[in-house]
Amino acid sequence: MNTDADHPRLSAHFRMQWEEAQQAWVLLYPEGMVKLNASAAEILKRCDGSRDVPALVAELERTFEATGLEAEVRAFLDMARQQRWVADT
Amino acid sequence: MTATDRPGPPLWLLAELTYRCPLHCAFCYNPVDFARTRAEDELDTEGWLRVLNEARALGSVQCGFSGGEPLVRDDLEILVAEAHRLGYYTNLLTSGVGLTEDRAEALKAAGLDHIQLSFQDTTKELNDFLSHTRTFDLKQQVAGRIKRNGWPMVMNCVIHRLNIDHIGQIIDMAVELGAEYLELANSQYYAWAKLNRDQLLPSREQLERAERITNEYRAKLGDKIRIFFVVPDYYENRPKKCMNGWGNVFLTVTPDGTALPCHTAKMLPGLSFPNVREMGVGEIWYDSEGFNRYRGDGWMSDTCKACPEKEKDLGGCRCQAFMLAGDPAATDPVCDKSPQHQVVLDAVARAQLPGAGTAAPLLFRDPKASRRLAP
Numbered sequence: 001m002n003t004d005a006d007h008p009r010l011s012a013h014f015r016m017q018w019e020e021a022q023q024a025w026v027l028l029y030p031e032g033m034v035k036l037n038a039s040a041a042e043i044l045k046r047c048d049g050s051r052d053v054p055a056l057v058a059e060l061e062r063t064f065e066a067t068g069l070e071a072e073v074r075a076f077l078d079m080a081r082q083q084r085w086v087a088d089t
Numbered sequence: 090m091t092a093t094d095r096p097g098p099p100l101w102l103l104a105e106l107t108y109r110c111p112l113h114c115a116f117c118y119n120p121v122d123f124a125r126t127r128a129e130d131e132l133d134t135e136g137w138l139r140v141l142n143e144a145r146a147l148g149s150v151q152c153g154f155s156g157g158e159p160l161v162r163d164d165l166e167i168l169v170a171e172a173h174r175l176g177y178y179t180n181l182l183t184s185g186v187g188l189t190e191d192r193a194e195a196l197k198a199a200g201l202d203h204i205q206l207s208f209q210d211t212t213k214e215l216n217d218f219l220s221h222t223r224t225f226d227l228k229q230q231v232a233g234r235i236k237r238n239g240w241p242m243v244m245n246c247v248i249h250r251l252n253i254d255h256i257g258q259i260i261d262m263a264v265e266l267g268a269e270y271l272e273l274a275n276s277q278y279y280a281w282a283k284l285n286r287d288q289l290l291p292s293r294e295q296l297e298r299a300e301r302i303t304n305e306y307r308a309k310l311g312d313k314i315r316i317f318f319v320v321p322d323y324y325e326n327r328p329k330k331c332m333n334g335w336g337n338v339f340l341t342v343t344p345d346g347t348a349l350p351c352h353t354a355k356m357l358p359g360l361s362f363p364n365v366r367e368m369g370v371g372e373i374w375y376d377s378e379g380f381n382r383y384r385g386d387g388w389m390s391d392t393c394k395a396c397p398e399k400e401k402d403l404g405g406c407r408c409q410a411f412m413l414a415g416d417p418a419a420t421d422p423v424c425d426k427s428p429q430h431q432v433v434l435d436a437v438a439r440a441q442l443p444g445a446g447t448a449a450p451l452l453f454r455d456p457k458a459s460r461r462l463a464p
Contacts, residue, residue, distance in 0.1 A: 012239075013203075013241040013269070015178060015202070017176065019148065019150055020148070021098045021147065021148025021150075022097075022098070022148060026150065028150065028151070028178035028202075029178075029203075029241070030180060030202075030203040030205070030241050030243050030269075030270065031151065031153070031180055031203070031205065031243065032151070033100065033150060033151055033178070084312075
C-alpha cells in the first residue's frame with residue numbers, strides 16, 4: 001500500500017523516454033506505449049527509488065513553485081502501481 | 090482527406106523480415122502466396138537499416154521484428170542493434186526455434202527489449218505440447234533463456250477449435266515458464282486461417298467454457314500473470330477497429346519491401362502499395378494512394394456513414410470486407426448492420442454442428458501448398 005516508507009521507482013520492464021514526434025514523454029513496454037501528460041511525466045521522472053512520497057511531493061512543489069500537490073501525486077501513484085508502471089522499494 | 094486530417098506518425102513499425110519459417114501453422118496470417126517471395130527477393134540488411142532510420146525519423150517508436158521466423162535472418166542482431174541505437178522499443182516475435190544460447194546473448198547485447206514467444210500449433214505440435222514432449226522441452230529451454238537474460242516475456246498462443254478445450258493447460262504452462270503476459274488470441278480468419286476457417290472456428294460452447302476458465306484462472310493467479318483473451322470477431326456483433334484505423338498507427342513492411350497499413354492488406358484489389366526500395370517511408374505514409382485510400386470516412390458505405398458508432402470501429406476490417414462481402418469498402422460483415430452479415434452467421438452456425446470442422450483436413454502453411462494455391 002501507499003505508505004510514507006515507500007520509495008517508488010519505475011518498474012524494470014517499463015522504459016520512459018521523450019518522443020520528439022509526439023512532443024511528449026512516453027512509457028514503453030512489450031508491444032505497447034502510454035503517452036504521458038506533463039504532470040504524470042514530472043512525477044514518474046522522480047520515481048527512481050531514491051525518495052519517499054513526501055520527499056517527492058516536496059521536490060515537485062519546490063520545482064514548480066506550487067503547493068497542495070500531495071493528493072494529486074498520491075492518486076497518480078496509486079494508479080501507476082495498479083498499472084504496474086511503478087513499484088516500491 | 091483534408092489537410093487538417095493529416096495522420097499522426099506511424100508509431101508502430103512491423104518489420105516482417107522473412108516469410109521463411111520452420112513451422113507450418115494452419116492459422117498463419119502470412120499471405121497464401123508467400124512462396125512467391127523467394128529468399129533472394131528479401132530486402133537486404135542495408136534496405137532494412139534505411140527503413141528503420143526513416144521510420145524512426147517520422148516518429149515510429151515500437152518496432153516489431155516478425156516473419157515468418159525472424160531468427161532465420163542472420164542479420165537480425167545488426168537490425169536490432171540499429172533499432173535500439175535509434176531509440177525504438179524493440180520486440181522480437183518468434184516461435185523460439187533458432188533462439189540458441191549464443192543468439193540470445195547476442196540479441197541481449199544488441200539491446201533487444203522484449204521477446205514474444207509463440208506456441209507453435211499444428212496438430213502434430215499440439216500433440217507434442219499436450220504430451221509434454223518435444224515442443225514443451227523447446228519452449229522450456231527458450232523460456233529459460235529469455236528469463237535468464239532478464240527480458241519480459243509475452244507468451245502468445247493462437248486459440249482455435251482444436252486447442253481451445255486445453256485452455257487451462259495452456260495457462261498452467263505459461264505460468265510454469267514464467268511469462269509475465271499471456272495472450273490467448275483466438276485465430277483471426279485471414280490467409281491460411283481463412284482457408285481453414287471451418288476447421289478452426291470454435292463452437293459457442295467451447296468459447297464460453299474457455300472464457301469462464303480463463304476468468305477463474307485470472308481470479309486465482311491475481312497479479313502473477315496478465316492474461317489477455319481475444320474473442321474471435323465472428324462471435325461479436327460489431328466489428329473490431331482494425332489496426333486502430335487504416336494508416337493511423339501501424340506500418341508493416343513485408344519481406345520484399347512492400348509497405349502496407351496491415352500485414353494482410355496486399356490482398357485488396359485495385360490498390361497499389363509502394364515499396365521501400367522505390368519510395369521513402371515519409372512519402373509512403375503521408376502521400377501514397379495505398380495508405381490514403383481508407384483514411385477518414387469518405388470511402389465508407391452508406392451503412393457505415395449513417396452509423397452513430399462509426400468512429401468506434403471505423404467500419405471494421407477492409408480485408409474482411411473484401412473476403413466476405415467482395416468489396417473492400419463495404420461494412421465489415423461481422424457487423425450485424427452489414428447486408429452480408431448472414432455470411433458470418435452461416436459460418437458460426439456450421440461451427441455448432443456435431444462433427445463440425447472434420448469435413449476436410451487442415452491445410453498446412455508450407456511453400457509447396459503456397460505454390461499450388463497461388464502458382
